[in-house]
Amino acid sequence: MTAKPRPIFIGSEIYRTSSYGDWHPLRVPRVSTVMDLTRAMGWLPVSQYINSPRAKPAALHIWHTSDYIAALQNAEASGNVSDAVKQRHSIGTHSNPVFPEIFRRPATAAGASLLSGELLRDGGVVYSPAGGTHHGMPDRANGFCYLNDPVLAILSLRRQGVHRIAYVDIDAHHPDGVEFAFADDPDVLMLSVHEEGRWPRTGALTDRGVGQVFNLPVPRQFNDTEMQYIMDQLILPKVIAFKPDAIVLQCGADMVEEDPLSRLSLSNNAHWAVVAALRPLSDRYLVLGGGGYNPWSVGRLWTGVWAILNGNEIPERLSAEAENVLRSLRWYGNRRGKNPPDHWFTTLRDPRNPGPIRDEIRTRVNAHQS
Numbered sequence: 001m002t003a004k005p006r007p008i009f010i011g012s013e014i015y016r017t018s019s020y021g022d023w024h025p026l027r028v029p030r031v032s033t034v035m036d037l038t039r040a041m042g043w044l045p046v047s048q049y050i051n052s053p054r055a056k057p058a059a060l061h062i063w064h065t066s067d068y069i070a071a072l073q074n075a076e077a078s079g080n081v082s083d084a085v086k087q088r089h090s091i092g093t094h095s096n097p098v099f100p101e102i103f104r105r106p107a108t109a110a111g112a113s114l115l116s117g118e119l120l121r122d123g124g125v126v127y128s129p130a131g132g133t134h135h136g137m138p139d140r141a142n143g144f145c146y147l148n149d150p151v152l153a154i155l156s157l158r159r160q161g162v163h164r165i166a167y168v169d170i171d172a173h174h175p176d177g178v179e180f181a182f183a184d185d186p187d188v189l190m191l192s193v194h195e196e197g198r199w200p201r202t203g204a205l206t207d208r209g210v211g212q213v214f215n216l217p218v219p220r221q222f223n224d225t226e227m228q229y230i231m232d233q234l235i236l237p238k239v240i241a242f243k244p245d246a247i248v249l250q251c252g253a254d255m256v257e258e259d260p261l262s263r264l265s266l267s268n269n270a271h272w273a274v275v276a277a278l279r280p281l282s283d284r285y286l287v288l289g290g291g292g293y294n295p296w297s298v299g300r301l302w303t304g305v306w307a308i309l310n311g312n313e314i315p316e317r318l319s320a321e322a323e324n325v326l327r328s329l330r331w332y333g334n335r336r337g338k339n340p341p342d343h344w345f346t347t348l349r350d351p352r353n354p355g356p357i358r359d360e361i362r363t364r365v366n367a368h369q370s
């Protein structure tokens with residue numbers, strides 16, 4: 001018997017050195033924090049780390065239009081876009097600004113997702129925290145996402161002969177780009193939990209695709225107990241019944257209490273429970289990042305994801321080296337960045353946030369059980 005291969009972490013230094021600009025929510029470091037924290041904890045040996053390749057334009061054409069990819073490359077080369085390009089491809093807007101790595105950075109996350117399909121052909125676990133750009137559209141940027149790496153990951157798995165894929169998305173925002181790609185594909189199960197009434201305002205409870213789309217919009221103050229209920233009553237039963245050849249989890253970190261872009265109240269324990277529960281349900285497991293705009297919440301949550309995937313115990317208090325990684329983070333332009341609570345520096349695990357399971361949650365879960 002051969003030992004199971006260890007999970008693979010795909011990262012890149014490009015996320016440390018690039019930013020969407022001083023006022024954009026994605027001005028904060030995220031993936032680099034996870035790389036630094038996992039290394040500081042001794043959890044990321046070189047044998048488990050792959051430096052992300054950058055996707056070539058031709059590889060992106062499996063879903064994105066060549067005109068759009070050329071527009072991103074031109075924007076990177078020239079540093080600006082014409083009004084016509086802005087109109088046509090939604091780049092050079094407040095949400096989707098032109099920045100120096102406007103092609104290279106998303107093409108690196110896309111390269112990781114394309115590579116993941118190959119790495120997972122015969123089974124395994126891959127983690128790409130830079131992935132999860134679930135709003136990208138074939139010919140336009142959307143919601144901070146220039147490309148759609150989850151779609152590319154699913155298409156890459158298909159190319160390797162991996163057919164039935166369960167896509168689970170626990171980002172605060174609905175994955176409109178992924179649903180656009182696969183709503184009519186009976187071999188892609190689509191499950192999303194997201195904040196109701198929030199941009200992009202898609203992802204209605206009543207979307208059914210061809211019977212394999214399950215959206216669960218949730219109200220403000222969404223708590224850990226409610227997430228556990230949805231996991232037990234909806235996510236796990238649907239995934240098990242689907243018998244997927246692979247699972248892709250978009251593990252956005254913006255449903256947590258301290259995130260500035262949502263009004264939900266999960267602790268990171270809720271995300272970790274989903275990561276752990278899905279793992280045994282398929283031989284192939286790809287975990288992607290996603291949203292998450294509080295640099296401490298994202299770094300701690302996504303570092304914990306890697307610990308869960310490896311079966312590492314999360315200590316109550318971090319090592320001094322890991323604490324230094326968190327103490328060196330800065331979050332300008334947000335009041336929460338002024339006086340961060342001590343546990344953002346010294347722990348990975350949030351205090352749990354249990355609560356009542358509200359009637360609208362039960363009713364909406366029931367709507368998917370007929």
Ligand SMILES: [Zn+2]
Binds near residue numbers: 171172252292
């Ligand atoms: Zn989000």
